[in-house]
Amino acid sequence: MKGDSVMVNATQLAKIYGKRPNDYLSLPATNQLINAITRKYGISENQLVISKAGSSHNGGGTWMHRLIVVDFCQWLDIDLKLWCTEKLDELMRYGMTATQPTLEQMINNPDLVISLAQNGKREEKQRLALEVEKKEQEKLSIIEETKPAVVFTECVTSSSTNILIGDLAKLITQNGNFRNGFSHCKSQGVVIHDTPDAMEE
Structure with missing residues (x-):
């Protein structure tokens, strides 16, 4: 782990489901995802997926960057994929998503709801300001x-x-x-x- 470059041992994860990381990595959709991450973040492919010699218990196996692991885990577990889909659905319908404990806190603590709303409003203002600045620079x-x-x-x-x-x-x-x-x-x-x-x- 280095900064935001969190790496996960995909070999160990795959064993739980009786699957292999190589089967996931050979998918056309996986290659498209890796190319998209490289294009957007400038992370090279050999930094997104790393193969190490030895057993997975000793640090060997296939290691994947956190941005790929999210998709990899959905490939491993259909129920997890459904959960992720539900969270995206919540974001589209309500503009936010939260875990059950957080939802309960929001119900019992109105101040938390206000704080979350204020943070969201501030972030939206910053985003709009950046868009305006970008358009002005393009005009100039x-x-x-x-x-x-x-x-x-x-x-x-x-x-x-x-x-x-x-x-x-x-x-x-x-x-x-x-x-x-x-x-x-x-x-x-x-x-x-x-x-x-x-x-x-």
């Missing part, structure tokens, strides 16, 4: 990417006379990428006449 990124093209178009459309591309390039060099601006200007229907020599400047 788009603005920065299109800035050269906008500057280019404004320079051309605000001019009362024709302007050579070479001169215009010098004008907007400090503000952005000339090639991107020219492409954008063409797409907006702005026509600029220039000589081939000036285009090469």
Whole structure:
């Protein structure tokens, strides 16, 4: 065990049900789960599943990361899978789930219900704030990417006379990428006449 990287001896668990970890690991759905965990958390496959020599009683066998063990245990025990499904159903219907002792505490202690509700409200506020911040950063990124093209178009459309591309390039060099601006200007229907020599400047 290291930080959140809790490893469980899957060989010992599987023996209780007369099953083998290798049968679970060979399933296409298991490979998809491992790939999804690797993609999201950046944990390599050899850190999610570890094989050690020796008997399971001496630390040998197949060890699995906690994120995989949850699914592995549902594969081992159909009743556990049903229990997990029921908990997900509670989350979808009520927005929360709890063990029986916690439910009894909530019934007998209204302050606990209020505390849980306040914590949930605070977490939801934080989540919404992060979403807003992410959207604002995306907007700023788009603005920065299109800035050269906008500057280019404004320079051309605000001019009362024709302007050579070479001169215009010098004008907007400090503000952005000339090639991107020219492409954008063409797409907006702005026509600029220039000589081939000036285009090469």
